[in-house]
Amino acid sequence: MQQSGLRERSKARRRDAIEVAGLRLFTEHGYSGTTLADIAEAAEVSPRTVSMYFPTKLDIALGFTNRGCERLTEALEARQSSQTVVGVLDAFLQKEDQSLDKERKQLVADMMAANPSLPALRTPSVERLIAAVRRALAADLGLPEDHFKTRLGVATLFGVLEAHSSAHLDENTTTSTRRIALDFLAAALATIRATP
Template sequence: MTGETGTSHRERSKARRREAIRRSGMRLFAERGYDGTTVADIAEAAEVAPRTVSMYFPSKHDIALSVPDEIAARLTAVFRDRPGSGFLDVVDTWLTGEADALDPELLALLTAMFEANPALKAHGSSQLTEAVRLTGPALAAATGLPESHPMHAVIGAAVGAALSQYFGTVLRHDDAPGTHPLFMACLRALVDTARQGAPAHPRII
């Protein structure tokens, strides 16, 4: 029991240290800019050694995109854990979970960092687009378009962009409960439009 308690304490300490490094980095990226912040600056702000920063995050880029990476990973995990569910149902479940999982203070840091560093925001958006791309089979089943159909890629990109914009809206206005139903209605309209245009026997030229 003592060994388990000791391990649990170490894991919590590591998690707190990682989070302190991440938030310090994001805060400095917002205040000084990504290029104007060094690993040494982040280490000083987090009260750790530069080597410790590198143990948790191999690069500044990993710190800056850690939140979008985790959001995208949770989307992929929900699809993996619910293979029989429809695309829209899984997205709905995932977004509901995100509203509970994301810390308002962390979201505020993310917003400030993205506003100060537009290039980072573009990279963060691409993470969601890539996660949607990986859910291709579920999206194809929802639209009726085979994954080889040209419009499948278009719809996938549109859904990824819509999700990115949704998070941007929530970050700016902090109204996930109010925005969520309207967003899901828009997403359903997008998928329904694709489904109506799907040929019964698509011929790809």
């Protein structure tokens, strides 16, 4: 049993080293200028080991973002009928803020800034989150998923998430950032709901 725990921690450390090496290289040399072999060398593992943990470079580049999308998707899909999307998002962001790895988040932000086409990619994790947000907001608004107001709500929610995420890289932000973001989202959804 103890051997199994040691093995899992060793795998997690290896995976982490590969991801950090990849993010740093993508920042320094660009996404297209970095190979899996480069990442393997920087992480001090074999290229085969990199491929075992991350089948593609994109999995390394967007892994942090994809994991966040998956956690929010799970939270939205597990919500109780009495919970609003804003309430679920509030609980999610509080939990994320408490476990935030600021160093990793900064590394991801730097990598994204150095590779501006990457944030626009819609991975399966992002697609699932968009669908979950659309379903949840449609239910909250009492509208079909493809209704203009629902789509406007989805766009607003993702804009709020982006602004909140960026604010956490600033050392001067406080927990009030989350409250401002959520109050803005709630007001926007109230406006969407009230507009004929």
